Amino acid sequence: MISQAVPQASIYLPHLAELIRIEPIAEREKVFEFRLKDGKELGHKPGQFVELSIFGIGEAPISLSSSPTKKGSFELAVRNVGNVTNALHNLDIGATVGIRGPFGNGFPVDNLKGKDIVIVAGGIGLFPLRSLINYILDKRSEFGRLIILSGSRTPQERMFVNELEKWHKREDVELLETVDEGDEEWTGHVGVVTTLSSEVHIDPEKIFAVVVGPPVMYKFVVAECHKKGIPDERIIMSLERRMKCGIGKCGHCQINGVYVCQEGPVFTYAEVKKLREAI
Amino acid sequence: MKAKLAFFDFTGCEGCQLEVLNFETELVELLNHVDIVNFREAKTESEDNYEIAFVEGSITRESEIPKLKKIRQQAKIVVALGACACLGGVNCLKNFRPMKENLRIVYGDAAKYYDTIPARPISSIVPVDYYVHGCPIDKKEFLKVTKALLLGKRPEIPNYPVCVECKLAGNVCTFDKGETCLGPVTRAGCNAICISNGRHCWGCRGPVDDPNTNSEKEILQKHGLTVEDILNQFRIFNGYLEVSK
Amino acid sequence: MENKIIEKQNMAPFVDNLINAEAEVIGPKRKDGKYAFDKLIETGELCLDYDTTLLPPKMYLFPPKETLIKFELGKEPEVEPVVEAKPLILFGVHPYDIKAIELLDVAFSTTNPDINYLSKREKAVIIGVDCLNPNPNAFCPSLGTATAETGFDLMLTDIGDSYVVAIGSSKGEQLLTKYAETREASQVELAQRNSERQKALARYKVTLNISPEELPQLLDKSWDSPWWKEKSEKCLSCGSCIVVCPTCFCFDVQDDVTLNLKEGERYRQWDGCMLVDFAAVAGGGNFRGDKESRFRHRMYRKGKYIWERYGKLGCVGCGRCASACLAEIASPAETFNRLKEESK
Numbered sequence: 095m096i097s098q099a100v101p102q103a104s105i106y107l108p109h110l111a112e113l114i115r116i117e118p119i120a121e122r123e124k125v126f127e128f129r130l131k132d133g134k135e136l137g138h139k140p141g142q143f144v145e146l147s148i149f150g151i152g153e154a155p156i157s158l159s160s161s162p163t164k165k166g167s168f169e170l171a172v173r174n175v176g177n178v179t180n181a182l183h184n185l186d187i188g189a190t191v192g193i194r195g196p197f198g199n200g201f202p203v204d205n206l207k208g209k210d211i212v213i214v215a216g217g218i219g220l221f222p223l224r225s226l227i228n229y230i231l232d233k234r235s236e237f238g239r240l241i242i243l244s245g246s247r248t249p250q251e252r253m254f255v256n257e258l259e260k261w262h263k264r265e266d267v268e269l270l271e272t273v274d275e276g277d278e279e280w281t282g283h284v285g286v287v288t289t290l291s292s293e294v295h296i297d298p299e300k301i302f303a304v305v306v307g308p309p310v311m312y313k314f315v316v317a318e319c320h321k322k323g324i325p326d327e328r329i330i331m332s333l334e335r336r337m338k339c340g341i342g343k344c345g346h347c348q349i350n351g352v353y354v355c356q357e358g359p360v361f362t363y364a365e366v367k368k369l370r371e372a373i
Numbered sequence: 374m375k376a377k378l379a380f381f382d383f384t385g386c387e388g389c390q391l392e393v394l395n396f397e398t399e400l401v402e403l404l405n406h407v408d409i410v411n412f413r414e415a416k417t418e419s420e421d422n423y424e425i426a427f428v429e430g431s432i433t434r435e436s437e438i439p440k441l442k443k444i445r446q447q448a449k450i451v452v453a454l455g456a457c458a459c460l461g462g463v464n465c466l467k468n469f470r471p472m473k474e475n476l477r478i479v480y481g482d483a484a485k486y487y488d489t490i491p492a493r494p495i496s497s498i499v500p501v502d503y504y505v506h507g508c509p510i511d512k513k514e515f516l517k518v519t520k521a522l523l524l525g526k527r528p529e530i531p532n533y534p535v536c537v538e539c540k541l542a543g544n545v546c547t548f549d550k551g552e553t554c555l556g557p558v559t560r561a562g563c564n565a566i567c568i569s570n571g572r573h574c575w576g577c578r579g580p581v582d583d584p585n586t587n588s589e590k591e592i593l594q595k596h597g598l599t600v601e602d603i604l605n606q607f608r609i610f611n612g613y614l615e616v617s618k
Numbered sequence: 619m620e621n622k623i624i625e626k627q628n629m630a631p632f633v634d635n636l637i638n639a640e641a642e643v644i645g646p647k648r649k650d651g652k653y654a655f656d657k658l659i660e661t662g663e664l665c666l667d668y669d670t671t672l673l674p675p676k677m678y679l680f681p682p683k684e685t686l687i688k689f690e691l692g693k694e695p696e697v698e699p700v701v702e703a704k705p706l707i708l709f710g711v712h713p714y715d716i717k718a719i720e721l722l723d724v725a726f727s728t729t730n731p732d733i734n735y736l737s738k739r740e741k742a743v744i745i746g747v748d749c750l751n752p753n754p755n756a757f758c759p760s761l762g763t764a765t766a767e768t769g770f771d772l773m774l775t776d777i778g779d780s781y782v783v784a785i786g787s788s789k790g791e792q793l794l795t796k797y798a799e800t801r802e803a804s805q806v807e808l809a810q811r812n813s814e815r816q817k818a819l820a821r822y823k824v825t826l827n828i829s830p831e832e833l834p835q836l837l838d839k840s841w842d843s844p845w846w847k848e849k850s851e852k853c854l855s856c857g858s859c860i861v862v863c864p865t866c867f868c869f870d871v872q873d874d875v876t877l878n879l880k881e882g883e884r885y886r887q888w889d890g891c892m893l894v895d896f897a898a899v900a901g902g903g904n905f906r907g908d909k910e911s912r913f914r915h916r917m918y919r920k921g922k923y924i925w926e927r928y929g930k931l932g933c934v935g936c937g938r939c940a941s942a943c944l945a946e947i948a949s950p951a952e953t954f955n956r957l958k959e960e961s962k
């Protein structure tokens with residue numbers, strides 16, 4: 095009859111976590127650092143997400159933005175767009191939130207080891223990618239070249255400016271930045287993120303592209319990757335969908351027959367290509 | 374600090390405010406969190422300081438317009454309360470008759486003293502933040518919206534048709550009983566109360582964001598309604614939407 | 619499988635005994651010319667010869683609205699899980715609904731077992747009854763769901779003066795021993811059961827012109843068919859088809875607080891892919907923003923995705939969606955037959 099015994103614990107019960115640090119990063123974006131109240135590690139992989147609860151308001155899926163190599167706490171970078179995210183933005187240090195997860199598959203870090211990696215970030219796509227970047231930097235010798243192409247709409251909307259500066263300075267990181275629209279003070283590159291690609295020279299035999307950004311971005315970036323000879327299996331992307339449960343039950347996150355919260359949010363383009371609803 | 378609430382009413386049956394008054398026990402609990410600084414009287418002076426204004430009734434006279442604008446200026450959040458305020462409501466039926474005639478019907482010879490204009494929802498005059506739909510409003514929904522606003526949250530008002538709640542309530546569809554219904558194009562949130570009580574839905578909560586009116590008309594026709602019948606059905610509550618097109 | 623006989627005059631005492639002694643008994647009752655599952659107060663209300671019910675019995679295992687957690691607000695919030703389950707007898711469940719519950723069992727127990735569903739399921743006894751008066755939109759025989767061999771504790775078949783009772787579990791057997799007057803079924807009576815089932819097959823009005831195993835392949839080829847747009851034009855996005863469906867299990871989750879704003883609960887309620895905002899995200903995006911894509915998605919769920927994911931059919935052919943759809947577009951049988959036509 096029932097293939098499994100009745101479980102002991104509810105998959106809908108969040109763990110409690112304390113907000114220990116808040117840092118504004120742009121007009122509508124802040125980083126929030128949390129510590130689980132039971133003292134445990136969250137134990138996530140880069141590219142995974144949690145369901146964040148503000149009790150009385152609701153839950154929202156948010157990517158881990160800190161690297162798992164950072165112990166004792168974890169960070170979420172959040173744009174204020176609606177009920178839960180707004181309530182989070184209004185919290186003070188010391189507040190308690192609910193956390194379920196980590197959920198999802200995460201970036202295939204083991205496959206990336208020993209390879210060159212080009213990271214393409216559009217807007218707040220940098221939130222989950224920052225977890226991967228810092229992971230790579232903490233285990234730098236295990237990976238090949240690290241190229242970061244980061245695009246923002248305007249100079250004001252650049253995320254993690256301090257960290258971008260730090261990465262700029264590192265010898266072992268090749269960071270190229272662009273904005274869609276510049277202003278008087280901006281002396282850098284102007285244009286959408288794909289316009290950076292002419293400045294990058296890669297060895298298509300040993301490179302992985304990891305792409306996260308707004309839905310419209312993917313098609314263009316994939317075309318650019320193809321031009322550079324990167325095969326579909328080595329183009330990796332993280333997709334966003336409406337989510338409620340985060341654990342493969344509520345059905346909201348489906349792309350065709352795939353549940354993004356389960357099989358995703360990270361897919362290779364080879365997989366995405368087969369999903370007609372994906373991008 | 375307690376949030377300050379105010380209630381105002383323009384032209385309507387006041388059924389919605391009666392409905393609000395109807396749940397004293399809940400209001401008493403809520404009063405721990407709010408001060409009701411004004412009930413009914415729309416003062417033009419700005420001494421009132423309130424954050425959330427619930428506005429009932431539609432706008433049917435020139436003189437109401439500055440009052441409404443004043444309310445909008447003062448309040449952080451304006452909530453339209455009930456079908457009249459949200460849609461123009463039943464008051465819009467008069468839009469289909471010449472204004473002069475309306476005046477005569479309502480006021481007889483005194484008509485010349487009144488400045489009646491086509492009935493319109495308050496959103497046609499000022500921006501409205503949230504809507505509590507219905508004629509009368511549903512008490513549970515009013516409380517839900519109020520609680521959400523007190524928590525600083527955008528209230529989740531359904532954007533699906535009454536049919537969802539009607540089916541959940543386990544009702545037999547009125548079309549299966551040889552009658553007709555506006556449920557398929559009307560915004561849910563009332564728990565399909567009319568159908569559960571043996572009547573049909575006449576659309577008092579107004580349409581969903583993107584109603585499939587063509588399909589609904591076809592269905593009504595298939596079930597024996599003429600175009601004129603259909604227009605009349607739609608007009609009861611949604612007259613303003615139609616004439617404003 | 620062991621089979622017994624309950625004479626018709628002994629059925630009422632059996633049901634009465636269950637109501638009085640065992641647990642809440644839920645069964646099909648008349649409602650405004652249709653049928654609905656509801657709590658039985660007395661045997662007389664039970665209609666075992668119904669065609670189908672308005673809502674499927676899954677509502678007792680996966681309620682339309684169900685609390686998942688409770689919490690206290692404030693600086694140090696406290697949270698606790700809420701799992702409600704009580705002993706329940708679902709009496710008179712048709713085979714297609716049993717098959718649908720078997721799908722829910724898989725969906726709610728794989729990967730992240732759902733304690734809210736599984737606790738209710740564990741405490742539920744299912745007493746089936748063969749469907750001998752199928753509703754005009756049903757197409758169960760085409761999907762192999764007209765009869766069920768598993769998924770029940772007892773299964774009744776009306777053979778005239780008596781019911782044949784197939785025993786599906788020891789729980790079922792115990793209930794029978796304890797509360798019913800039964801005797802062994804004879805070969806003749808078992809043959810009668812077969813012939814009643816055969817006769818019922820002839821009463822179905824809708825047939826699928828393709829075997830269910832071929833559906834995924836058919837759908838693979840049909841993504842760009844003009845059918846989706848053409849047919850969905852009339853869709854009211856009213857969700858009737860997903861609310862009445864025994865195999866749909868999608869839900870929304872929301873928080874609610876008490877009037878004193880000090881405590882609250884998080885609940886889930888039925889939701890579904892035919893509703894406009896099902897795939898909408900903050901900021902105005904909607905991944906299935908048009909009727910066509912929603913209509914197509916539901917059909918793919920029914921014929922392909924669920925099958926591939928859970929190894930069970932996503933549609934059991936009960937016909938409730940077709941009966942409920944005012945636009946007359948919701949029947950998977952119509953769509954699958956049409957696509958089959960197109961693919962020739």
Ligand SMILES: Cc1cc2nc3c(=O)[nH]c(=O)nc-3n(C[C@H](O)[C@H](O)[C@H](O)COP(=O)(O)OP(=O)(O)OC[C@H]3O[C@@H](n4cnc5c(N)ncnc54)[C@H](O)[C@@H]3O)c2cc1C
Nearest residue numbers: 153154155156157172173176177178179335336337899900
């Ligand atoms: C895997 C994943 C990772 C994400 N990571 C981040 C991140 O690191 N930082 C960040 O700022 N945002 C992230 N988002 C987007 C974020 O989930 C939404 O902005 C958020 O859910 C909006 O919730 P709200 O309550 O504030 O908005 P409302 O408009 O009030 O949304 C109500 C509910 O709808 C659902 N919902 C609405 N929009 C989305 C959406 N875009 N994605 C999923 N569910 C949605 C949620 O359940 C939400 O609680 C991520 C989304 C996904 C799917």
Ligand code: SF4
Nearest residue numbers: 536539546547554556
């Ligand atoms: S009675 Fe009206 S609201 Fe209910 S299902 Fe039928 S059409 Fe929809």
Ligand code: SF4
Nearest residue numbers: 563567574575576577
């Ligand atoms: S059923 Fe229709 S008419 Fe009745 S309250 Fe609901 S929306 Fe209004």
Ligand code: SF4
Nearest residue numbers: 853854856857859943
């Ligand atoms: S298919 Fe029919 S029942 Fe389903 S949402 Fe569309 S109109 Fe409603």
Ligand code: SF4
Nearest residue numbers: 863933934936937939
């Ligand atoms: S899709 Fe329709 S026919 Fe199939 S199980 Fe659901 S309601 Fe029944």
Ligand code: SF4
Nearest residue numbers: 866867868890891919
């Ligand atoms: S058909 Fe739609 S509502 Fe039903 S289970 Fe599948 S995705 Fe969910």
Ligand code: FES
Nearest residue numbers: 340343344345355
């Ligand atoms: S978010 Fe609920 S199934 Fe993926």
